[in-house]
Amino acid sequence: MEVKKMRKSITIITIIALLLCINISSSLANVVETMDTDASIKNTLNERIEDIVNQGKAKGAITSLVIDGEAVGVKGYGYADQLENMKADGYTTGFRIGSVSKTFVAVAALIAMEEGVLDIHKDISAYLEDDFPKLKYPVTMHNLLTHTAGFEETISGMVVENVSDTEPLSLAVKKYIPEQILNPGDLASYSNYGIGLAAYVIERATGMDFADYCREKIFLPLGMKRTTFLHMQDTVYVSKAYLPNGEETMDVFINLYPEGSAVSTAEDMSKYIQWLLKDEEDILRRENKAKLFERQHYMADELGGIGYVWNRKSRNGSEYFEKKGETLHFYSRILLYPEKKAGLFLSFNTYVPEEEINRTTAIMTDQLLGEKVKPIQEAGANIEIEGLYVNAWSSFRTEEKLLRFLYPGKTMKISGSVSKGFTINSERITHLGNNAYDTPIGTVKFFEKGGKTIMATDFSQSYIRVNTLENKLVILTITLLFALSTITFIVISIIGALRKKLRFTMFTLMSIVQMVSLVALVWMILIGIMEYNLLAYKFYIHLGAWVITVTALVNFTFTIIKDFSNTKGLLKYAYYHNVVSFAFCLVLVYLNLLI
Incomplete structure (x- = not known):
């Protein structure tokens, strides 16, 4: 009996040991696989950006790579100033990050909300001066941060060539106010002015200059010592701007500075990414930080919608978030993959085509979330969507209307029929069901509203069908x-x-x-x-x-x-x-x- 009990015990112990070995081996294999993936992402991205710079497509670049919550790739490429033989450095060289700056406005708004001085859903007129020009429709901070305030887009007064020509935010938001052509909340229509106005509302609500507020409440607490909104500053050396032919040039200055004038380094942006990915309560409470990425506005169930400033995207069932940033000569991108605790920031000091940047960021998205599964064509489309579409992010009532024909991406031509299928700018699109399509610009949904055909996107822009002769x-x-x-x-x-x-x-x-x-x-x-x-x-x-x-x-x-x-x-x-x-x-x- 004792011998049988002993044999039984030994058998049980052996099985447990084998299971533990299998589990440990599996865990080790997963760790090794994760390490391999991390190393692959880092090396492939590094090679890709080196190729862009070495081939002369950009004079210089900086990158921040965060994987599993850790900064693993803070680096500079090429030149920040070729004439002075100054290399771009990920730790000390500032790059103009364009509309990535808008993400700081959203964070600042939520901080002001936590402080009890700003109500996100209150008419902003409560915070503005009595002599502030009256808006056609009431607008809230929620509208401004989701690009749904209904403003048409104008460029005049938004940027200037000389820093001496920049104007105080308090003057610029009154002087260059565009017309509201849409009811707030109806359509997402990207608005640079709207973000500038949001920053001014924060300034009024907190009683602090917006640039100072961001410095005290965001940049310094996160250790972002080389990040600033100021045009004239001694915080960080800023890279020169370059033309695609390699010649040095001057970048413009953003007059409504909060919407796109921030300067930062790769190191500072890695700290920002780490904070955005952390599930900790610092600067913002956990539930309020989450509001940045929650589905704050959407125009169709099939679309991911937008958060506060951030574009919401998905790949194979996993969500990730993105924000693009452009000045005249600096092109930037930031992406977050919360499920993987990973993020990427990159910035070039030269115009780099969007397709080139997309191919670069796709390296990380594909390896973290898997390659995009080719969608299957579904039946059931019942809207004839052929025609010419104009981006709502343009001017409709001013002389700047002609600019929609000069700037890329402002118009889209859709050809075809429900029976034969459609193309967008000559590229085939796939019907996903219920008049939603997979397209080169992402998932879009078509619907009728107010007698017009609308093409809603999975980012903060919408397109409106116009007469085909208006091309x-x-x-x-x-x-x-x-x-x-x-x-x-x-x-x-x-x-x-x-x-x-x-x-x-x-x-x-x-x-x-x-x-x-x-x-x-x-x-x-x-x-x-x-x-x-x-x-x-x-x-x-x-x-x-x-x-x-x-x-x-x-x-x-x-x-x-x-x-x-x-x-x-x-x-x-x-x-x-x-x-x-x-x-x-x-x-x-x-x-x-x-x-």
């Missing part, structure tokens, strides 16, 4: 035809007059005035764009547009009374020129250049 090809063609027609008529008239076959008519004189006005109009527009303040030239732009319109009416009148000395060929051409002139006048009306 840059039509507008450019009409403009060129008008210029060519005017020049041709002037040349024919002058040559005929010199040969004494035609007399110099009022129609000819008006055509010369038209051409001069067109050149002046284009010149004023170009100057306004180059100075980032097109609206400052609106009087001269309207004057040129009105002169063209009046001369078109005068020409039409003289065509009717046949003031061409019985020259039938020229009369026919005059009719053609009148048609083109009136078509161009319609373009001026559409672009808000006439009224």
Whole structure:
């Protein structure tokens, strides 16, 4: 009996030991696999960014890599100042992080909320001066942080070339206020002004300068000693900016500085990422930090929606968060993977195409969350979505409307049909069900609202379908035809007059005035764009547009009374020129250049 009991005990102990060995081996294998993945991410990212810099696509870059809550990759690449042979350093070189700055505004708002001086869901007019321009619709801090305040986008006054031209936040938010064209909460429409206004509301609620508030409440507590919003500062050396051809250039200064003027280092951003990933109560309570990433606004169940400033994304059932940042010459990106306690920040001091940055960040997303599973085409689409779509993040009521045809990403063309499928900008998209599609820009959902077809995205932007004729090809063609027609008529008239076959008519004189006005109009527009303040030239732009319109009416009148000395060929051409002139006048009306 004793022997049997002993054998039984030995058998049980042996089984337990084997199970423990298997468990330990499995755990060790998981640790080794995790270490391999971490090392692979670090090495692959390093090689990728080195290639971008070595191939001359960027002069310099900095990166912060956090894995399992630890900073494992704070590094600089290339040059911060090639002329002075100064290398970009992850610990000491500051890069302009653009709209990544907006994430600090969201954190500051929640700190002010915790302090009891700011109500996120209260009309912001309660915090503004009595003489602050009255908004068309009531707006809350929640609206501002989710880009749902309804503002159209204008560039004029947002940036300046010289630091001496920057204006106090208290002045800029009143001077450059755009029109509210949407009801708050209706659509997500990215708004730089809205974030600048949010910072000013925080300034008013706390009684502190916003830059000082961020320094005392965020940067210093997190040990981000080389991060600042100030234009004039001695906190950190800032990298020079470079053109894609490698030449040094000047970056612009953000006038509404909270929306995009922060400067930081890779080391400081790694500390910021670590804090965002920590499940600890420092600076913010746990539940309030979570609000940054919770689904604060969404336009369809199929879309991840947006948090407070942060874009919410998913891959194979796992959530992650992203924010892009761009100035004129600095391009940055920050990503967080909470389930993996990992994060990435990178910044280039040169324009790098978005596709290039996407391929770089995809290295981390693919290895942490797995490669994207190719979606299966589903039946059931019932909205004919073909047409031209305009980004709500643009101007609709001002002279800056024409900028939507000059800047990439402001318009999208969708072709096809429900029966044959659709393409977006010539790339095939996959129907996921219920009029939601997988596209090159992410998941989008189409729906009807207020008589318009809306394309909602899984980031903080929406697109609105417009008339197909409202595209840059039509507008450019009409403009060129008008210029060519005017020049041709002037040349024919002058040559005929010199040969004494035609007399110099009022129609000819008006055509010369038209051409001069067109050149002046284009010149004023170009100057306004180059100075980032097109609206400052609106009087001269309207004057040129009105002169063209009046001369078109005068020409039409003289065509009717046949003031061409019985020259039938020229009369026919005059009719053609009148048609083109009136078509161009319609373009001026559409672009808000006439009224």
